[in-house]
Amino acid sequence: MSDNLQEAAPSRRVKANAVRALSMDAVQRANSGHPGMPMGMADIAEVLWADYLRHNPANPKWPDRDRFVLSNGHGSMLLYALLHLSGYDLSLEEIKRFRQLHSKTPGHPEFGETPGVETTTGPLGQGLANAVGMAIGEKVLAAHFNRDGHVVVDHRTFVFAGDGCLMEGISHEACSLAGTLGLGKLIVFYDDNGISIDGDVQGWFTDDTAKRFAAYGWQVISDVDGHDSGAVAAAIAAACDDEARPSLICCRTVIGWGSPNKQGKESCHGAALGEDEVALVRETIGWPHPPFEIPDSVYAAWDARGSGARLEAEWDRRLASYRAAYPQLARDLSRRLDGELPSDWLATVAGCVSATAARAGSVATRRASQLALEQLGPAVPELVGGSADLTGSNLTMWSGSKAISRSDADGNYIFYGVREFAMSAIMNGMALHGGLCPYGGTFLIFSDYARNAVRMAALMGVPTIFVYTHDSIGLGEDGPTHQAVEQTATLRLIPNMSVWRPCDAVETVVAWQAAIERRAGPTSLLLSRQSLPHQERAEAQLQAIRRGGYVLRDCNGEPDAIIIATGSEVALATEAAATLAERGRRVRVVSMPCTDVFDAQDDAYREAVLPAAVISRVAVEAAVSACWYRYVGAAGKVIGIDSFGMSAPAAKLFEHYGLTAARVAAAVEELLTARQGAAAAGGGP
Numbered sequence: 001m002s003d004n005l006q007e008a009a010p011s012r013r014v015k016a017n018a019v020r021a022l023s024m025d026a027v028q029r030a031n032s033g034h035p036g037m038p039m040g041m042a043d044i045a046e047v048l049w050a051d052y053l054r055h056n057p058a059n060p061k062w063p064d065r066d067r068f069v070l071s072n073g074h075g076s077m078l079l080y081a082l083l084h085l086s087g088y089d090l091s092l093e094e095i096k097r098f099r100q101l102h103s104k105t106p107g108h109p110e111f112g113e114t115p116g117v118e119t120t121t122g123p124l125g126q127g128l129a130n131a132v133g134m135a136i137g138e139k140v141l142a143a144h145f146n147r148d149g150h151v152v153v154d155h156r157t158f159v160f161a162g163d164g165c166l167m168e169g170i171s172h173e174a175c176s177l178a179g180t181l182g183l184g185k186l187i188v189f190y191d192d193n194g195i196s197i198d199g200d201v202q203g204w205f206t207d208d209t210a211k212r213f214a215a216y217g218w219q220v221i222s223d224v225d226g227h228d229s230g231a232v233a234a235a236i237a238a239a240c241d242d243e244a245r246p247s248l249i250c251c252r253t254v255i256g257w258g259s260p261n262k263q264g265k266e267s268c269h270g271a272a273l274g275e276d277e278v279a280l281v282r283e284t285i286g287w288p289h290p291p292f293e294i295p296d297s298v299y300a301a302w303d304a305r306g307s308g309a310r311l312e313a314e315w316d317r318r319l320a321s322y323r324a325a326y327p328q329l330a331r332d333l334s335r336r337l338d339g340e341l342p343s344d345w346l347a348t349v350a351g352c353v354s355a356t357a358a359r360a361g362s363v364a365t366r367r368a369s370q371l372a373l374e375q376l377g378p379a380v381p382e383l384v385g386g387s388a389d390l391t392g393s394n395l396t397m398w399s400g401s402k403a404i405s406r407s408d409a410d411g412n413y414i415f416y417g418v419r420e421f422a423m424s425a426i427m428n429g430m431a432l433h434g435g436l437c438p439y440g441g442t443f444l445i446f447s448d449y450a451r452n453a454v455r456m457a458a459l460m461g462v463p464t465i466f467v468y469t470h471d472s473i474g475l476g477e478d479g480p481t482h483q484a485v486e487q488t489a490t491l492r493l494i495p496n497m498s499v500w501r502p503c504d505a506v507e508t509v510v511a512w513q514a515a516i517e518r519r520a521g522p523t524s525l526l527l528s529r530q531s532l533p534h535q536e537r538a539e540a541q542l543q544a545i546r547r548g549g550y551v552l553r554d555c556n557g558e559p560d561a562i563i564i565a566t567g568s569e570v571a572l573a574t575e576a577a578a579t580l581a582e583r584g585r586r587v588r589v590v591s592m593p594c595t596d597v598f599d600a601q602d603d604a605y606r607e608a609v610l611p612a613a614v615i616s617r618v619a620v621e622a623a624v625s626a627c628w629y630r631y632v633g634a635a636g637k638v639i640g641i642d643s644f645g646m647s648a649p650a651a652k653l654f655e656h657y658g659l660t661a662a663r664v665a666a667a668v669e670e671l672l673t674a675r676q677g678a679a680a681a682g683g684g685p
């Protein structure tokens with residue numbers, strides 16, 4: 001105790017060295033990880049976390065906290081050290097278990113695994129785009145909810161990004177839009193260390209980054225010595241002062257700072273320094289403590305729990321007075337931040353389903369989607385739509401849509417421009433921020449441009465809604481560059497991605513309902529360009545749509561065969577079934593708008609829809625056939641498209657690829673004839 005009292009408060013450098021030591025020791029212990037970046041950015045992090053970041057370690061979910069995003073996620077130990085030292089629920093034991101099974105300190109920061117980690121990072125550049133989404137979230141909510149004298153949404157988004165993040169194309173997409181939207185509370189630190197994995201970046205990265213960001217309309221604070229705390233503090237202050245533009249602080253740093261033989265070299269980027277070098281670092285930086293021992297005085301200097309509690313308590317007081325002055329707004333804000341749907345939601349949906357069923361209209365499902373938004377949108381003000389420059393094609397805008405702009409962010413629609421990847425990662429950032437339910441459109445084919453952000457939504461379990469129109473050869477003349485064939489299947493392959501391909505306006509409403517209600521992960525809505533006929537349903541069938549697959553047309557008695565179809569091919573299936581019925585065949589049609597939801601139903605339901613005894617099954621979908629064999633079995637047939645599309649009118653293409661009712665009927669006949677032949681030959685039941 002007396003020792004502690006006598007100890008002088010540790011200097012900034014000593015505090016930063018604690019981060020360096022924890023990082024290099026954890027990496028050394030795991031013999032795996034990235035010590036260079038944490039050692040290089042430790043001084044910057046110390047200034048930001050000590051003097052600027054408004055957060056509360058005791059409540060990582062405090063809605064008005066500043067967001068901190070480590071876009072160069074390979075430097076995860078930097079973040080874990082900061083969280084541990086400042087008092088988050090991340091123990092020294094967890095630091096020691098860096099990169100081990102079930103630890104809270106995985107190789108790259110993972111949302112949901114570690115308190116205080118705002119987003120999963122590692123795929124370079126994407127954290128930066130997530131942060132743009134978070135800053136948009138803040139700006140939109142602030143514009144909508146704050147009132148004179150009652151500011152309840154007011155926080156910044158800070159990002160660490162490296163050369164890799166800025167080399168990645170997504171940094172251009174996202175930062176360009178951030179400039180246009182004037183995201184003044186977004187502050188990015190560029191770790192300009194001149195090194196990436198292959199060595200000195202002069203061989204492959206010679207952009208004038210400062211000019212590039214200035215051209216996007218950012219405030220650029222260049223030439224900051226990232227190891228001079230005073231210079232870093234001044235830069236942050238200047239960045240905070242400019243609330244009209246996002247800020248880039250270009251920090252010159254030395255990767256692996258403090259390592260006598262490895263600093264400034266790529267060798268410290270992604271491998272343990274080695275026991276000998278770790279010992280040399282201790283000498284060089286003057287850190288005499290053994291691994292994983294931090295002096296109390298250093299912990300005390302880092303501890304942000306007291307200041308965090310005060311910050312949150314002060315916000316609580318502001319919120320209370322806001323609640324008194326604007327009770328309705330305050331209720332709505334709380335509901336949205338809690339991620340809860342309005343109390344009249346189910347009634348709204350039920351009304352929309354019955355109205356759509358009663359209308360019995362034959363429309364393209366992209367248009368049905370717009371009609372659904374028209375009815376559901378007013379009930380869900382947290383919906384924030386957008387499109388990657390295909391608004392008129394995706395039909396993502398409805399009459400209540402209002403564009404968000406630099407000068408007026410109290411809206412619910414974002415013109416993302418032609419930036420599918422950034423749009424997707426930005427939507428993830430908005431979903432992570434909370435208070436908003438983002439959806440955004442493009443052609444299904446261009447989901448590939450955005451693929452990794454789509455995957456990250458699923459990995460993180462955030463409820464982003466991807467609206468993908470022009471879902472097949474049904475788009476016609478634009479040809480194979482625009483016609484999705486494998487995208488439907490590959491989206492279904494992403495764990496935790498829910499994929500809906502509705503067959504008419506009614507299924508489209510239910511798909512939207514499922515997407516909006518889903519909290520645990522993203523949804524892809526696959527919608528047609530072309531008009532699709534309305535399907536008649538009894539009340540029980542309307543109810544069954546939400547089970548992902550259901551009997552749309554049935555026969556009397558046990559079916560001879562089952563046709564399974566999705567989206568635009570359901571009409572072919574029902575037509576084929578009608579033809580077959582005329583010939584005395586008992587054929588059931590199963591509409592399967594969402595395989596993952598169907599798969600999650602109980603055995604009894606799935607057996608009721610697809611009885612195991614009925615092995616003559618045909619699946620039809622204008623896409624690659626692969627994923628349907630698990631539903632039709634080895635004895636079944638799949639009518640799909642296992643090649644690229646072609647440029648021609650849609651009707652001609654459906655004929656060319658054999659996606660016709662006649663072909664479906666013929667496939668069923670072939671199966672039944674083969675079975676009859678086998679039975680006659682005594683080959684089994």
Ligand SMILES: Cc1ncc(C[n+]2csc(CCOP(=O)(O)OP(=O)(O)O)c2C)c(N)n1
Nearest residue numbers: 037122123124162163164165195196197269
């Ligand atoms: C999209 C993506 N591509 C490749 C990688 C693999 N990778 C991880 S770090 C890195 C180099 C990054 O260089 P920089 O950002 O300068 O990091 P530093 O070495 O300075 O810490 C690469 C290529 C990745 N994580 N993400």
Ligand SMILES: [Mg+2]
Nearest residue numbers: 163193195196
């Ligand atoms: Mg670098």
